[in-house]
Amino acid sequence: MSGDAAGRAASIDSSTVRRVAGLANLVLTDEEVSYYQRHLSRILDYVGELASIPRQDVGEFDSTTLAFALKPQERLDQTQPSLDPEVALVNAAKTSGTTFQVPRIID
Amino acid sequence: MQFEPIIGLEVHCQLATRSKLFCSCATTFGVAANHQVCPVCLGMPGTLPVINTLAVDYAVRLALAVGAKLNTRSIFSRKQYFYPDLPKGYQITQYDQPYCEGGEITVDQNTRVRLTRIHLEEDAGKNLHGPDASYCDYNRAGMPLVEIVSQPEIGSAVAAADYLRSLRSLVRHLGISDGNLEEGSFRCDANVSLRLKGTSKLGTRCEIKNLNSFRNVERAINYEIQRQGDILEQGGKIVQHTLLFDADSGRTAPMRAKEESHDYRYIPDPDLPPLCLSADRIEKIRKDLPELPQAMAARFIETYSLPDSSATLLTSDRDLAAYFESVNSKVDGKVATKIVANWVIGEFLPVATELNWDLAKPNIDAAHLAGLLILLGDDVISSKIAKNVFEEMVKNGESAPDIVERLGLTQVTDQSSITALIDQVIEANPDQLRQFLSGKEKIFGFFVGQVMKLSHGKMNPALVNSILTEKLAQRRE
Amino acid sequence: MSDLRPFSLSAAEISQRVHAGDISIREVADFYVQRTEAYASKLNTHLYWNASNIAAQVKDQDSKLKSGLKLPLAGVPVLIKDNICTRGVPTTCASKMLENFRPPYDAHVVERLVAAGALIFGKTNCDEFAMGSTSENSAYGPVRNPWNIDYVPGGSSGGSAAAVAADLAPVALGTDTGGSIRQPAAFCGIYGLKPTYGTVSRYGLIAYGSSLDQIGPFARTVADTALLFDVISGHDRRDSTSRAIPPFQTRNGLGTADISLEGKRIGIVKEFFSAGLDEPTRQALSKAVDVYKDLGAEIKEVSLPSLKYSISAYYLIATAEASANLARFDGIRYGQRQEEAGATLRDVYQQTRSHGFGTEVKQRIMLGTFVLSAGYYDAYYAKATAARRLISTEFTSAFANVDWLISPTSPTTAFRLGEKIEDPLAMYLSDICTLAVNLAGLPALSVPCGWDEKGLPIGMQLIGPPLSEEALLKGALAYEQTAKHIGSRIPQF
Structure with a gap:
């Protein structure tokens, strides 16, 4: 815990930081865990102000609702040429034939 | 103790569009690895999804055919997990606001299975496994799917297979899917649980993944019913698992890889505005609905x-x-x-x-x-x-x-030719004639057979019958 | 030999003189290649540029010109922020993750620029994945402000802003998720426009917060801002959030602009003039408001109480979206990959992502992951979207009474390099004036309106209702022609 947050419970503890990092497939050193715990706690404390918003008054909001309505757009069922497989694979670190190679997956 | 199985089925059915759900790649089956991919379905940075209008029409057609409630505004969400077959690290699917809820599948005059929901989503790619490495092919990534979720109310493996046959027949009738199990355009996951007969509380369920034939659906469910029954009989507890069915051994076994914490962190997909279905569009699709x-x-x-x-x-x-x-x-x-x-x-x-x-x-x-x-x-x-x-x-x-x-197979109906051949056959078989005349009427068939054989089956059977009857009768006189 | 001198020509003039046969595209290119060679490393504005690639483009555009095509950006060098895809040309997002990534496609805006006769002159440095307000969060070192190289140019589009301010190109593209065009424009003393959400296609923009991101222009004059915006705007079928509208023609509108603002109502946003505002910025804004008054506009004070939620709402929504947007970087299909002998799939994921992403990017991914994780969605993300709706509604009400709103672009002028990087919350707070605009999807323009005592530029922000870009540009032009700041000082670097 950083000094300025002493006396207050952290919004996020170190095991949560590790769990969240795991969900995002990040590995953190111990120093990084404490760095992010400190920072994320500060941010989460700050955004706690939103708790006072009466959600039922404004209703559910989906992320595409903006000051104006976006008209949904659809495309016709028409095909276009796919990428040349060499081009599709050119940026990959490891390939085999025309596939992308990864360490063996255990099902 | 008496247990009864409760089965719910989730079917992933590929829509028979020419292009994928969110990009213009073709949907042809069996193309060489990564020959049917583009920046969008490879999840390359900066690319964006645009929905295929025909896939939406097909999905609506299905909803109307099963008498479901269509939501005129539905939301695409991102379902997040890391797996090499998932190019964006999330699947675009529908979560808390699907386009379709309810409805039912008619199995026969007495059997209906109610549906929980149907939603639209994109398929993932395919992983191929070698001894030392796995290989990713994204041809299938982005294929248009509807997921059809039944209520957990199916009572046996046979009933489950019947439901699937009816559903498959329906999507084929509607012309929205080829329902091809072998090519994976009709895939089934089964949720199986047992409960004490006469009670209403559902037991812990296990999900069996990717059953690729109706026969295997029955086998896997029966195996699972037996397995869970044995555990419960011995006072054990069912552990919630995702299972894979091994067709060779006929057993189910827990999957290991995807087993860890399912925290999919759904979020409405900001790249796709809500899917809005106008009354006009729905009516037009209803009008064009084929006969069920x-x-x-x-x-x-x-x-x-x-x-x-x-x-x-x-x-x-x-x-x-x-x-x-x-x-x-x-x-x-x-x-x-x-x-x-x-x-x-x-x-x-x-x-x-x-x-x-x-x-x-x-x-x-x-x-x-x-x-x-x-x-x-x-x-x-x-x-x-x-x-x-x-x-x-x-x-x-x-x-x-x-x-x-x-x-030269034209049937002979000319009476004189038939009569001539019959006479010839009778003459050639005096023994059989004697037997017939002595009352062994079954021999009649022998004569018919001979006539047909000699004529290579070309004699009109009705005429052969009547003329032969007449000729034999004459001999009797 | 041409008479090209630094800071002497606008994009509009280059195109006009190229069409007139007065100068050649090659002369323009040579001039800017020399400037790039001389100053790009000093300011660290460029992540990629290549003289022979530019020479090839000169040939292409020349032959188009000779075929008689009318090209609005004939021979105009344009710099592209490095989170915008350019076909076959490195596009890194200033991240190690995409060190060697060459997209097999151009962004929609790049296609439009090339079709309009522009020369794609290079890719500019920025905060990694556009996450930052200083352009210090780059895996390739910080960008420097041409007005004082010990100061940051702002961010995240700092490379584009600094390069245009230093005339390494007349115009550039940036991207704006929470102020990433407007704030560096203000810090570098140039114009920067964040268009209405949906007016510029995001196809080929590597997403940070998809519901907030927009691409927009940087320029040293209002006319050039308008010119570049017109070229990149308009419908694109590859972006489902692109509005079905034709390209804008704001430039035509400006040509006939009557700079009188009689009858215009301008709202001063009370919440943006409260505590935390630097004195020089307050004074510059106050003078600018006086200019508008003199031009005949009616000035009204406007209050949008929900703006206080904008920082919280922004950081929750942007990071939630970012956590999903950045999940695709796994080292399998593109980008760098960390794989030691015997590594499992999970090792590859973890090592690749831990090594590829910088500190701030990881922080935002984790924040977004946390707020979407089981049990927290309603407390954070859902509340943030509710706040977003409140803010959006308040803007709509405000625009019933005023034509546009005025605020500072940033409460302060540029920070010293390293000054704020250790304190993320302080950094986030400095975005107070710009974030709400993205939450509401509105257009906003940063207009240079003076210098502080250190000689660092000050910017004012004009915010309009959806699709009011032309009105905002006219408002800015009226100020530009009256205040006559442009060209009155030139950065020394």
Whole structure:
């Protein structure tokens, strides 16, 4: 815990930081865990102000609702040429034939 | 203790569009690895999804056919997890606001299975496994799917398979999917739990993934019912698992890789505005809805006076039904509909199934089969010859008149030729004649057989019968 | 030999003189290649540029010109922020993750620029994945402000802003998720426009917060801002959030602009003039408001109380979206990959992502992951979207009474390099004036309006209702022609 947050419970503890990092497939050193715990706690404390918003008054909001309505757009069922497989694979670190190679997956 | 199984099914059905759900790549099956991919379905940075309008129409068609509630505004969400077959690290699917809720599938006159929901989503790619590495092919990534979720109310493995057959027949009738299990365009996951008979509380369920044939659905569910029953009998507890069915051993086993914490962190996809379905669009799709299997079977019984079993079988597949109707209209009343049905069911279907014909474009087209049946109806050939002609058709696809002509199979109806041959046969078989005259009437069949054999089956059987009866009677005198 | 001198020509003039045969595209290119060679490394504005690639483009555009095509950006060098895809040309997002990534496609805006006759002159440095307000969070070192190289140019589009301010190109593209065009424009003393959400296609923009991101222009004059915006705007079928509208023609509108603002109502946003505002910025804004008054506009004070939620709402929504947007970087299909012998799939994921992403990017991914994780969605993300709706509604009400709103672009002028990087919350707070605009999807323009005592530029922000870009540009032009700041000082670097 950083000094300025002493006396207050952290919004996020170190095991949560590790769990969240795991969900995002990040590995953190111990120093990084404490760095992010400190920072994320500060941010989460700050955004706690939103708790006072009466959600039922404004209703559910989906992320595409903006000051104006976006008209949904659809495309016709028409095909276009796919990428040349060499081009599709050119940026990959490891390939085999025309596939992308990864360490063996255990099902 | 008495347990009863409770089964719920989730079916992933690939929509038969030409292009993928969110990009313009083709949906052809069996293309070489990563030959049907583009920046969008590879999840390359900066690319964006744009929905295929026909996929939406097909999904709506299904919703209307099962009598479900259509949500005129639904949301695409991102379901997040890391797996190499998932190019963006999330799947675009529908979560808390799907386009369709409720509805039911009619299995037969007495059986209906209620649906929880249907939603639209994109398929993932495919991982191939070698001894030292795995390989990713994204041809399938972004294929358009509807996921059809049944209520957990199916009571047996057989009933589950029946439900799946009905659902498959339905999507094929609707023309929205080829329902091909082998190619993975109709895939099933089964949720199985047991509960004490007479109680209503559901037990812990296990999900069996990716069952690729109706037979395996039955086997896997039966195995799972047995497995869970054994555990419960011994006072054990069922652990919630995702299972894979191994068709070779006939057993289910827990999956390891995807087992860890399912925290999918759904978020509405900001790249896709809500899917809004206008009343006009829904009405237009409703108006164009094809005849559904049950309605079609009822019509066959009513119009063609077919027995229930024939009507049900013929309408179990839209293309088969269409084929039957096409043959029937082409025989133009010269052959009884019942005979047409018997031929389609008894001769055509077994061959088509065995040779894996596409029923929409079978190797024997409707006109050819109709031509054969007309020859039969006009007594040009006997039904025995007709079967031979049919076999010839299977082999080389010639028309019936051509085959009959080529092989000289035209039925002989000329009385004098028949009489001459019959006389010849009677003369040649004095022993048999004696037996017949001494009262062994069964010998009659022997004479018919000889006549047919010598004439290569071309003699009209009815005429052979009557003339032979007459001739033998004369001998008796 | 041409008479090209630094800071002497606008994009509009280059195109006009190229069409007139007065100068050649090659002369323009040579001039800017020399400037790039001389100053790009000093300011660290460029992540990629290549003289032979530019020479090839000169040939292409020349032959188009000779075929008689009318090209609105004939021979105009344009710099592209490095989170915008350029076909076959490295696009890194200033991240190690995409060190060697060459997209097999151009962003929609790049296609439009090339079609309009522009020369794609290079890719500019920025905060990694556009996450930052200083352009210090780059895996390739910080960008420097041409007005004082010990100061940051702002961010995240700092490379584009600094390069245009230093005339390494007349115009550039940036991207704006929470102020990433407007704030660096203000810090570098140039114009920067964040268009209405949906007016510029995001196809080819590597997403940070998809519901907030927009691409927009940087320029040293209002006319050039308008010119570049017109070229990149308009419908694109590859972006489902692109509005079905034709390209804008704001430039035509400006040509006939009557700079009188009689009858215009301008709202001063009370919440943006409260505590935390630097004195020089307050004074510059106050003078600018006086200019508008003199031009005949009616000035009204406007209050949008929900603006206080904008920082919280922004950081929750942007990071939630970012956590999903950045999940695709796994080292399998593109980008760098960390794989030691015997590594499992999970090792590859973890090592690749831990090594590839910088500190701030990881922080935002984790924040977004946390707020979407089981049990927290309603407390954070859902509340943030509710706040977003409140803010959006308040803007709509405000625009019933005023034509546009005025605020500072940033409460302060540029920070010293390293000054704020250790305190993320302080950094986030400095975005107070710009974030709400993205939450509401509105257009906003940063207009240079003076210098502080250190000689660092000050920017004012004009915010309009959806699709009011032309009105905002006219408002800015009226100020530009009256205040006559442009060209009155030139950065020394």
